[in-house]
Amino acid sequence: MHLGRPKTSTNTRHTSIAEEVLQLALHNGQSGLERVLVSFESKLCGTDDYTFLLRELGNRGEYEKAIKCFQFAVRRERRKTEQGKLASSMISILGRLGKVELAKGIFETALTEGYGNTVYAFSALISAFGRSGYIDEAIKVFDSMKNNGLKPNLVTYNAVIDACGKGGVEFKRVVEIFDEMLRSGVQPDRITFNSLLAVCSRGGLWEAARNLFSEMVHRGIDQDIFTYNTLLDAVCKGGQMDLAFEIMAEMPTKNILPNVVTYSTMIDGYAKAGRFDDALNLFNEMKFLGIGLDRVSYNTVLSIYAKLGRFEEALDICREMEGSGIRKDVVTYNALLGGYGKQGKYDEVRRLFEEMKAQKVSPNLLTYSTVIDVHSKGGLYEEAMNVFREFKQVGLKADVVLYSALIDALCKNGLVESAVSFLDEMTKEGIRPNVVTYNSIIDAFGRSATSECVFDAGGEISELQTESSSLVIELGIEGKATDGEDNQIIKIFGQLAAEKGGQAKKDCRGKQEILCILGVFQKMHELEIKPNVVTFSAILNACSRCDSFEDASMLLEELRLFDNQVYGVAHGLLMGCRENVWIQAQSLFDEVKLMDSSTASAFYNALTDMLWHFGQKRGAQLVVLEGKRRQVWENVWSNSCLDLHLMSSGAARAMVHAWLLNIRSIVFEGHELPKLLSILTGWGKHSKVVGDGALRRTVESLLTGMGAPFQLAKCNLGRFVSTGPVVTAWLRESGTLKLLVLHDDRTQSENAGFGQISNLQTLTL
């Protein structure tokens, strides 16, 4: 359970006496240790024996015994260099165990006692801070070397770069450090590049990672299993699974065989890309190859089954894992809690939450986030409040993710005002909202039932004192939250619990609030929070929920001030512009193509929905066909099957028209249609609510409306079927073509590019 891997000791300089002492140290208590050390003092052979002892105790998590040995060894040693060696080792060992404060203590003592001012001690401390994510501290130590007359060496730079990776420093800044390293005449080695690759992997910068890999080859630096695994991680995190697969396949040709880490990385990559079959196939391959499973690989696969709601298989993995001597840890529980929570199995969530505590597996921030989020999303605010209270009691500190999850839950439930109160509260607690937080808020507009604009024109968050919160105080509902528990979050939860999920407020719809998004956007701008493609999708989705074309177009028009390309395209397509807008749109689509598949499909779904909603159906179809051409949705159609399960309702409808026109052209070219034709809508696993089936209903009414002869398959609720001859007959009817061809409500008639688009549509079809 160390933070880091144990440092494998290839050091054989120690004597067999040291091994004997290690065994005695392990089997004796703290007090016995002193006796053992004293009695073996004359036999142990200097620093090598002592560092061996420290390292091995550290590898077994016995850091207190290691410190005792260290202090003993330093006291008996008179030579500064030898003391320095002991100190550097001790700092490294404590760093690996995540005991940064202790490591820092050893370092400072060593400095004052005159044996700590070495590049080794500094490097070890940088690494210790880095490993625990204290990047600022790590950099401070690095900078302080110059004042102490020390010159960073290769290992120091490697440690700093590694710390940057773990601390989430931007790639650009790390490259500056790398450049400084080169300028100082320090030549990078394999570990330097591996650490640089790790920086890329965090941000999913797969192209930068590939360039680094080429640079390694260019410099004649050999690759190792770390290089490949880190590169793969970057490529996987960048969502490029096909490329990752190719890279993995080339490993054996370099005599580097994929190991358990390689497989875990790939399996998780496939899972994150939604390619669960590929993920599970790799898992089977790994087992078939006899690669031993570790804690991480078990948890990776378990989380897949949990996410898919395949709990029997998830529990099988648990049993297999425990059978091989690995107990369920906090990650295992978190995955199960998330899985059961997603399916609304609250009883299981509560049972597991209690079980883990009984098993002495301490819930962590993620556990609480999950459990609170699950209950909030389900509208069970009282339970959420109780778990939040427990979370506060155990002394954990909320982070931006927890708050964002809460805010998202409230927004999804249409309670944007409460969400903004939480936003206020987190800011007061000194937690900076990020783009995810704001995306949730934006997504809430049009979803909520409240009419007040919670952001004023200047973009400031208004003071919110809702009627109901004063009501709560009067009724004393927040009574449980007294006794010095002055927590706004708990008060809001209490209020929501009392309102039974705010149902009362949900139904009163006021004026369109969509223009509030401008204020939110302005606020993001002020806080220097950069909107991303999800922000864009959220805005488009808000437009799709807005009844007023004028408000929606005004919003998009105004947003062009912030980003003319993105909002120019959305606004232009909405207004029925074509030629120039379509050229701009192409470069936007190019950018989206670089993103992972679910983000990209969400973008296409949102844009199409918005256009469809405002009657720009042909425009919607152009976008959806562009998405198909760029393979945003995998295997959308063949002559016999149309798969809509990853699409939104607008995208799906535009696609149904396109597909039917496509098979119509097959018929009119004189070819026969396949015997069986299917349209798949899925059963809603990709919708917000599992099993919702909204897409199926939408497609059903579209097909019925056109008189298309498809029927729901008897054995599969997410599948419409028909036969080739029946559909052929319908397509040949005189009125069918007119039904299938889509039109825009608005077109910019002066646009000379219209004909070009018609051609494009014909071509694509």
Next chain:
DNA sequence: TATCTACGCC
């Protein structure tokens, strides 16, 4: 000369 590198859960 002691110091440095990969995978999972919100």
